[in-house]
Amino acid sequence: MGMDKQESVKKLFTAQSAKVDTNRGDAYYEALYVKCQERLDALKKLRPLNNRRDFLSTIEDEGLERRDFLKWASATTAMLMLPASFTPLVAEAATLMNRVPVIWIELSDCAGNSEALLRSDGPKIDEIILDIISLEFHETLQAASGHQAEKQMEEAMEHFKGKYLLFVEGAIPLGMNGQFGTIGAKAETFVDHLHRAAEGAAAVVAVGSCATYGGIPAAAPNPTDAVGVMDVVKGKPIINIPACPANPSNMVGVILHFVLTGQIPELDSLLRPKFAFGYRIHDNCERRAHFDAGEYVEEWGDEGAKNNFCLYKMGCKGPMTFNNCSIIRYNEGVNWPIGVGRGCIGCSEPDFWDKYAYERPMANANIKAPTGGVEKTVDQFGLGLLTAAGIGIGIHAAASAIAGKKENQKEEA
Amino acid sequence: MKKIKIKELIEKIEGEAELDFTIEDGRIEDVKINFGFYRGIEEILQGRDAWDALVITPRVCGICNHAHLIAAVRAIEDGYQNAGINLLLSEKAKKIRSFTLACELIQNHMKWFYMTIVPQLEAYLQIDNRQNHALKATYLSSTVTKALAIFAGQWPHSSYAIPGGVSCDPTHLDLMQAEALIDECIRFVEQVLIGMDMAQYLDISSVSQLHEVGGDLGRLMHLIGSSGMATLGQSYDRFIVFGESLLSSSGKSIATAVSKVDPRYVQESAQDESMAKAVTYKKRLYETGPLARGMVAKRPIIKSLHKRYKDALLTRIFARMHEVSLLLTESKRLLRELDLNEPSCTLDIDTRCADFEGTGIVEAARGSLIHQTEVSGGLIHRYEIITPTQWNLSHGSGDEHGIAVEAMIGSKSIQEATFIFRTFDVCSVCTTQ
Ligand code: SF4
Ligand code: SF4
Numbered sequence: 071m072g073m074d075k076q077e078s079v080k081k082l083f084t085a086q087s088a089k090v091d092t093n094r095g096d097a098y099y100e101a102l103y104v105k106c107q108e109r110l111d112a113l114k115k116l117r118p119l120n121n122r123r124d125f126l127s128t129i130e131d132e133g134l135e136r137r138d139f140l141k142w143a144s145a146t147t148a149m150l151m152l153p154a155s156f157t158p159l160v161a162e163a164a165t166l167m168n169r170v171p172v173i174w175i176e177l178s179d180c181a182g183n184s185e186a187l188l189r190s191d192g193p194k195i196d197e198i199i200l201d202i203i204s205l206e207f208h209e210t211l212q213a214a215s216g217h218q219a220e221k222q223m224e225e226a227m228e229h230f231k232g233k234y235l236l237f238v239e240g241a242i243p244l245g246m247n248g249q250f251g252t253i254g255a256k257a258e259t260f261v262d263h264l265h266r267a268a269e270g271a272a273a274v275v276a277v278g279s280c281a282t283y284g285g286i287p288a289a290a291p292n293p294t295d296a297v298g299v300m301d302v303v304k305g306k307p308i309i310n311i312p313a314c315p316a317n318p319s320n321m322v323g324v325i326l327h328f329v330l331t332g333q334i335p336e337l338d339s340l341l342r343p344k345f346a347f348g349y350r351i352h353d354n355c356e357r358r359a360h361f362d363a364g365e366y367v368e369e370w371g372d373e374g375a376k377n378n379f380c381l382y383k384m385g386c387k388g389p390m391t392f393n394n395c396s397i398i399r400y401n402e403g404v405n406w407p408i409g410v411g412r413g414c415i416g417c418s419e420p421d422f423w424d425k426y427a428y429e430r431p432m433a434n435a436n437i438k439a440p441t442g443g444v445e446k447t448v449d450q451f452g453l454g455l456l457t458a459a460g461i462g463i464g465i466h467a468a469a470s471a472i473a474g475k476k477e478n479q480k481e482e483a
Numbered sequence: 484m485k486k487i488k489i490k491e492l493i494e495k496i497e498g499e500a501e502l503d504f505t506i507e508d509g510r511i512e513d514v515k516i517n518f519g520f521y522r523g524i525e526e527i528l529q530g531r532d533a534w535d536a537l538v539i540t541p542r543v544c545g546i547c548n549h550a551h552l553i554a555a556v557r558a559i560e561d562g563y564q565n566a567g568i569n570l571l572l573s574e575k576a577k578k579i580r581s582f583t584l585a586c587e588l589i590q591n592h593m594k595w596f597y598m599t600i601v602p603q604l605e606a607y608l609q610i611d612n613r614q615n616h617a618l619k620a621t622y623l624s625s626t627v628t629k630a631l632a633i634f635a636g637q638w639p640h641s642s643y644a645i646p647g648g649v650s651c652d653p654t655h656l657d658l659m660q661a662e663a664l665i666d667e668c669i670r671f672v673e674q675v676l677i678g679m680d681m682a683q684y685l686d687i688s689s690v691s692q693l694h695e696v697g698g699d700l701g702r703l704m705h706l707i708g709s710s711g712m713a714t715l716g717q718s719y720d721r722f723i724v725f726g727e728s729l730l731s732s733s734g735k736s737i738a739t740a741v742s743k744v745d746p747r748y749v750q751e752s753a754q755d756e757s758m759a760k761a762v763t764y765k766k767r768l769y770e771t772g773p774l775a776r777g778m779v780a781k782r783p784i785i786k787s788l789h790k791r792y793k794d795a796l797l798t799r800i801f802a803r804m805h806e807v808s809l810l811l812t813e814s815k816r817l818l819r820e821l822d823l824n825e826p827s828c829t830l831d832i833d834t835r836c837a838d839f840e841g842t843g844i845v846e847a848a849r850g851s852l853i854h855q856t857e858v859s860g861g862l863i864h865r866y867e868i869i870t871p872t873q874w875n876l877s878h879g880s881g882d883e884h885g886i887a888v889e890a891m892i893g894s895k896s897i898q899e900a901t902f903i904f905r906t907f908d909v910c911s912v913c914t915t916q
Contacts, residue, residue, distance in 0.1 A: 178522055180545040180639075243522075250521045286527070286542040293523025314542060315639055370645055371828030376652050400637035404629045410636035410643045410651035411827075415538055417640075423527075423539065 099153055102331070106159050109332050113169045139164075149398065150323055150335070151345045163330040170329050171230040173223065175267055177240030177260040178251045178280065178287050178296055227270050235328060236271035237321070238264065238299050241280040241287045245295030264302055273307040273334050274299055275324055279417055282312040282340075289423035300341060307334050310341040312393075313418040319398045320346040340420065342392070351388035351414045354396040357381065367411065375411050386413025393418040486512070489897060500876075500909060504897055511894040516876050516887065516904075528866040533559060533839075533858040534646070536866060540854065541640050543868065546594075548639045549587040549631070550847030551868075553580055554854040556644040562841025562856060563646065568834060575825035576648035579634050581729055582661075582817045584845070585810040586631035587638070589668065590624035591848035592773075592807050595908050596676075600800060601703060603905060607898050608710055619699075623671050630664040630814075633657050647830020653823065662818050669811050676700050681808050688783035690791055700804050707797050716796035716903035718890040719883070722775035723764055723874070725749075725853060728846035729813045730806060731780035735769060739786070741779055746842060746853060751869060754878050761877035761885070762869055770794065770886045771850030771874040772908065774802040796890075796906045803908065837861040847871055849908050875907045 143161035147154060226234070240260075243250035248259030258266075268274050276299040279285040287296035300308050311320050324343060327335045335343040352358065360366070361380035368374055368383060380386070388396070391414050399406040407414060416422040489504045503515040524543055528536055536555040541548035563570050597620035605612050628638040634651050635641035643650050653661075669681055677684050678697020687693065693704065707713050722736040725746055734741050748765045769775070774794060777785030784805065788798045836858075843854040850871030857865040879885040884892060887907050894900035 180542050180548070286524070286539060287522040289527045289539065290530075291526065293526045294521060296522070315545070369828075369832035370650055370830065371648060371652070371826050375650070375827065378652075401629050401632035402625065405632040405636050407636040407642065410634060410641075410649075412636055412641075412643045412645075412650045415642065 099155070103156065103159070106156070106163075106330050109330065110159065110162055110166060113166045113329065116169045146319075146323065146326065149319065149345060149394075150327055151348075159330060160326065163326055166329055167325065170325065171226065171234040172237060172325065173226055173230075173234050173267060173271070174237040174239065175263065177238065177253075177264065178243050178294065180280075180286075223267075227267065231270040233272055234270070235325065236267050236274045238267075238274060238276050238281045239278055241284045241296035241298060242302050243287065243294035243296045245293070250294040250296075261302060264299070268303045268306055271306060273309060273328070274303055275309045275311060275321070276300065277311050277316045277321055279312045279314045279316075279422065282310040282342075283420045285314065286423050308341050309334050309337065309343060311346070312340075312342060313395070314422075317346070317393075317395065317398060317400065320394070338392075342418075346394045347392040347418065349392065349394070351391045351393055351396050351408070354394075355380075355388055355408060356396065357408060370411075378411070381408060381411065381413035384413050385415075387416035387419075387422075388414040391416040391419050502901065502904065504900065506897075509895060511892055511897070511900050513884075514888045514891050514900065515878060516885070525866050525868060528863050531863050533562075533856065533861060533863055536854070536856060536863065537645070538642055540868065541642070543870075545639050546591055547587065547847045547849065547852070549583060549635070549641060550845045550852050551854070552641060552644050553584055554843040554845040554847075554852050554868075555856075556646055557843030557845065558841040558854040558856045559646045559839075559843070560841065561843060562839030562858060563830075563834075563836050565841060566836045566839040568836060570647060571829055572648055573825040573827070573829055575822055576827055576829070578817045578821055579649050579651070579653070580644055582814050583631050583635050583641075583643075585729060585814040585817075586627045588848045589627045589807055589810050589814075590631075591908075592803050593623045593627075593676075594620045595848075596620070596699075596703075596804055599905050599908075601699065603902055604703065604706060607902055608706060610706070619675060623668060626664055626671070627668050630661045630668075633661045633664075645828060645830075648826070648828030650827065652827050653821075655823065658818055658821060658823075662815065665811060665815050665818065669815070672807060672811060674698070676804070677808065681812065685808055685812065689787040690784075693784075693788075700801075704797065704801065707800070712899075713792055713797040714795045715894070715899065716799065716890040716906060717793050718770060718886045719768065720794045721767065721769045722778045722794075723769035723771050723851065724775050724779045724846065725771075725851035726844040726846035728776070730773075730809060730846060731776040731782075733844075734779040735764070736775070736778040739778070739789070741781065746844065749853065749869065751867070751873075752880070760873060761880060762873045763880055766880065768877065768880060768883055768886055769874060771871050772799075772803070772848075773806050773850075774799045775850060776846065777802040777805065794890075796903055799906045835861070850874060872907075872909065876909065 140157070140161060143164065144154065144157045146164075147157045147160045150156075150160070152160070242248075242260050242264055244261060248261045251260040252258060253260060253263050276282045280287060280296075281299050283298045284292070284296045284301075285298075287294055288298075298310075300310065309324055311317075311324065313320075320343070323345060324335060327333070327343075327345075335345055338344055338347060340347075352361070355361070357378055357380045360378070361382060365377075365379045366374060366383040367379045367381050370384070382389070386408070388408065395406045395414075396408070399409070416425070419425075487506050489506060490501060501517045503517065504511055505513040524539065528539060531539070536558070537552060540551040540555045543551050560570055560572075597616040601616050604610075631638045632641075634649070634653060634657075635643045636651070673679065673681050673684075676698045677700050679695060684696065687695065694701075696704065720738050723744060724731055724733050724735070725744060727733055733744055735744050744764065749762060750764075750766070751760045751762050754761050774785070778789065782805075785798070785802050788801055792798045838859050840857045841855070843856075845852045847870075851869075851874070852871055853867075853869040855865075855867040855869075856863060875886045877885040879888060883889075887904055890907075891900040891903050894903060
C-alpha cells in the first residue's frame with residue numbers, strides 16, 4: 071500500500087467527525103440539572119410500584135459497599151455523556167428506578183437479550199438495578215404462567231397506561247398474516263400483540279438486532295418476512311438498542327435516562343441512543359495502536375494473534391460498526407470478542423447478517439463500495455475501503471442532520 | 484366416560500409452548516405439544532458462505548448458543564476431513580472448547596433448577612417460600628459465564644471457535660482468573676446446592692447414601708419423595724447420546740443395555756399442526772439429555788436411582804443437577820492441564836475447501852445437538868439442525884407417543900403433567916428454530 075494511501079486511511083479512521091460532540095455548553099447542562107432535580111423530586115413523592123427490595127439495602131446484602139455504588143454512578147454518568155456534576159443525580163435516579171413501570175415482551179427471538187440482561191451478565195450493580203426495576207411484566211421471568219400471566223399483563227397495561235416503557239425483544243414476522251409467531255391462548259399474532267402492548271406505552275425500546283432491524287430472522291431470504299419494531303409501531307417514541315445480544319449496560323442506561331429526565335435519550339438516524347452508538351468500535355479499540363502501526367493478524371493463531379495485533383485482515387468490522395462494546399465490554403466487563411482475537415462482526419448495524427456476518431476477511435465481504443468494487447486484500451483496499459468507511463461516517467453525518475427531528479420526538483416522551 | 488380437552492400455555496421457557504390435553508376420567512390420556520413459532524434458520528443458511536453458519540446458528544438459541552457454535556465448527560471440520568484435509572486440533576484448542584461448553588451447561592442447569600423446577604414444585608405443592616431463587620441462579624450463571632467469556636469473548640453468542648481451533652490465546656493470568664471463578668462456583672454449589680463437600684458428594688454411588696445430600700438439591704429430592712411424586716413421569720426407558728463429551732461417550736441404552744450408535748440412522752420428519760420436526764433413530768424414539776448421558780456412561784449413582792425409579796422425574800432431575808458438580812470438577816482439571824505453549828489454531832489460512840459434507844455433534848445442555856452441512860462451490864447447499872428437544876418433545880411416530888408425551892400420560896392433573904413436561908428442560912426456540 072502506498073504511503074499516502076495509508077496516511078489517508080489513518081486520517082479517516084482517527085477523524086474526530088466519527089465521534090459525537092458530547093459537550094453542549096454550560097447553560098444547557100445547568101438547565102438540565104434543574105430539570106432533572108425537579109423530576110427526581112416528583113418521582114420521590116410517588117410510592118414504589120411494587121414491593122421489591124430497597125435499593126441500598128440490596129446493595130449491602132450483596133456485599134457491595136457504597137463506594138462501589140458511587141464508582142458505578144460516576145461511570146454511568148460518563149457513559150450517558152453527562153458532566154461529572156450529574157453523578158449524585160444518577161445515583162439518586164438509580165434508587166428511584168422502581169417508580170417507572172417496565173413491560174417486557176418477547177417476539178421472534180432466541181431470548182438471548184433476556185439472557186444477557188436478566189440472567190447472566192451486566193455489571194453487578196446493573197444487575198441489582200434490574201432486579202429492582204419495576205418490571206411489571208416479563209414473559210420469561212414472570213412468577214405466574216399461562217392464563218394467569220396473560221391476565222397480569224392486561225392489568226399492568228391498563229394500570230400503567232401511558233406511563234410504562236415497553237421493552238421488545240425479537241423480530242416481528244409479518245408473513246402468512248403473522249402466523250409464524252403467535253402468543254397466548256388466543257394465539258394472538260406477534261404483530262397484534264406488539265400493537266396492543268405499544269398502544270399505552272410512553273415509549274417503546276427495541277432491544278437487540280432482531281427487534282431493531284429484524285435481525286437473523288430477517289436474513290435473506292427472510293422466510294417469515296420479519297421486520298423490526300420501527301417498521302410496525304408508528305406514532306410513538308422508539309429507541310433502538312441493537313447488537314446481538316444488546317449490552318445490558320445500554321438497556322440500563324436508557325431506563326436511567328428516562329428516570330432522570332423523563333425523556334428518551336438523544337438518538338441517531340437509526341433511533342439508537344448516541345451515548346452508546348455515537349462512535350465506532352474501531353475508535354476505542356484496544357488493538358487500535360496495532361492498526362495504526364500496520365500490524366495485523368494474518369492467520370488464526372499466528373504470531374500476530376499471540377501479540378494481540380489488529381484483526382482487520384481477519385475480517386474485523388469494527389471500523390464500520392457503531393457501538394460501545396470496546397469500552398463497556400461484556401459479561402460484567404470481563405471480556406469482549408476482540409479481546410479473544412475474534413474480529414467484530416458488526417452485529418449492531420442494519421443487515422449485519424447479510425453484509426457483515428462473514429467469517430472471512432472484510433475484503434471479501436459483501437460490503438459494496440459505491441464504486442462497485444469489492445476489495446481483495448488490505449493492500450489493495452485503497453479507495454474501496456475509504457468509501458466503505460465513508461459510508462459509516464456518512465450515516466453518522468446524516469444522523470446529526472436528522473437529530474433535530476428526533477429531539478422533537480423526545481419531548482413527547 | 485367423559486372426555487374433555489384443555490389447552491395449557493407453558494411459559495418461562497425460551498419462547499412458549501402450548502399443550503393440548505385430552506383428559507378422560509380425570510386422567511391425562513393424550514397430549515399434543517405445539518410451538519407457535521418459526522424463523523426458518525435452515526432456509527436462511529442456504530446459499531451462504533459455509534463459514535457463515537458460525538455466526539448464524541448460535542443465534543438459534545439464547546441459552547445454548549455456544550453448543551450451536553461448536554456444532555457448526557465441528558460440521559465444517561468434519562467436512563474438511565471428509566474431503567481429505569488432515570485436521571489435527573491441538574489439545575489446547577480441544578480443552579478450551581470443552582471448558583467453555585461445560586460452562587454453558589452449568590449455567591443452563593442452574594437456571595433450570597432455580598428458575599423452573601424449584602419454584603414450580605413449590606407452587607404445585609403449595610409451599611410458601613420467600614427465598615429469591617432467581618438470584619441464586621443469576622449469581623452462579625453470571626460467575627460461570629464470566630469464566631466462559633475469558634476464552635470466548637462474550638456470552639451469549641460468541642464466535643471464538645473457528646475451524647482448526649480457537650481464536651483466543653489465553654495467558655497464565657487468564658487461567659488464574661478463570662480458575663478463581665470456577666472455585667467460586669464450587670464454593671457456591673457446595674454451600675447452597677448440595678450442602679456438602681463436592682468430592683464427597685461425587686463419591687456417592689447408591690440411593691441409600693443420598694440422604695447425605697443437603698442444600699437445595701437435597702431439599703428438592705426430599706420434597707419429591709415425600710409427596711409421592713418420585714415415580715411419576717416415566718417414559719420408554721430408551722436413551723441415546725451421539726456426542727463424545729466430558730460426561731459420556733456416545734451410545735444408546737435400552738433398559739440398561741448399552742450399545743453403539745451411528746448418526747446416519749437419524750431421521751427427521753415433519754409433523755402435522757406443529758412447526759417442529761420429529762426425529763427418530765432407526766424409526767424409534769429415544770430420550771436424550773443428562774439422564775441419557777448418565778445411563779450411557781453407566782454412572783453408578785444414576786444407575787442406582789434408575790434401578791429403583793426407572794426413568795421417572797426424580798432420576799431425570801437428579802441426573803441433570805449431578806452434571807453441575809461433575810462439570811465443575813472436570814473444568815477445573817481442564818484448566819490445570821492446559822498447555823499454553825500449544826498452538827490455538829492449526830488450520831492454515833489458505834486451506835479452504837469448496838465442496839464437502841460434514842456432521843458436527845455436540846452434547847448440549849438438553850442432549851445431543853447435530854448440525855449437518857452440505858457445501859458446494861463454497862456455498863451452503865443444505866443445512867440441517869437437529870436439536871435435543873426435537874427428540875424429547877415430538878408428538879410421536881407410528882403407534883408410539885412422543886417421549887415427553889408418554890411421560891405425561893396417566894397424570895392425574897394438568898399441573899402434575901406440566902411439571903413432568905418441564906423436567907425435560909423445554910426450549911421452544913430450539914425445537915422449531
Ligand atoms: S481489531 Fe478491528 S476495531 Fe480493533 S483496531 Fe483492528 S480493525 Fe479496528
Ligand atoms: S464487538 Fe461488534 S460484533 Fe461484537 S458485540 Fe460489539 S458490535 Fe457486536
